[in-house]
Amino acid sequence: MPVAVGSAQVERIEEQHIPVAFSLLAPAPGLVADGPADPAAAGHHPAGEATFQFSNHSWLIRADGLTVLVDPCNGNGRQRRVPFFNDLNLPWLDRLKAAGAAPEDVDVVFCTHLHSDHCGWNTVRAGERWVPTFPQARYLFAEAEYRRWDPADQHANQYNESVFDECVRPVVAAGQARIITPPFTVSDSLTIETAPGHTAGHSLLRLESRGERAYFTGDAFHHPVQVERPELCLPGCDDPVQAVATRQALLSRLDRERAYLFPAHFAAPHYGRVQRQDADFTFVPAAPGALA
């Protein structure tokens, strides 16, 4: 069931869950953990578990008469070095249709960044080629992120090998890409803003409708413990110290605006709010089962 934010509707489209080791969460270089680094200690998981569930999902937003898709996961049939992302055959597209959005219904696609797990369903295979999955959609790419991954700039990495060629270039070739410079107004209630660090051009989507606010923050957060311990990062950030600064600034806004936080990878209930507690922040998950 979708959740309402003002007059907008938000729905989660699941691709998969994968296990990730807690021990990968570590302070950014030059920073020390300002408290317990164990997510179990922060109350999010049973003590003693070595892994947490890392959800891969997209957010489907209906606002201002638009159907907007945020972060279209990994996609099927991709050859990827990360085993959990390699050669998938998952019913993500069926789940999108079950949520009432056939590919031709999607008006806007926004990738917070261009890692393989955030833009895979931008395209689907058609014979030997990759073509846009959503034939009517405008695909919005932040310019700094687009430049960061364009192989012509020689700035690629092995983890993200061939993603730009498969998931971005065919969209450009079809004339459906729009390279934007945040802040960028998508519609009356939707704005794209910069949120750099995880990648150079990482961006977020802000929703404001009838006085309610929500932030679709991509990988500015990977795990709820980063609300309490924003200095913790998973490996793979372009600039971990910048990622921490972005996270800290976002926490203040989320608390001040009493906004919803809709990250790309939190396990159930997948979203919530942030509250200041003395000098720190705490994550307040949405009611269990609020989103399947």
Ligand SMILES: [Zn+2]
């Ligand atoms: Zn991700």
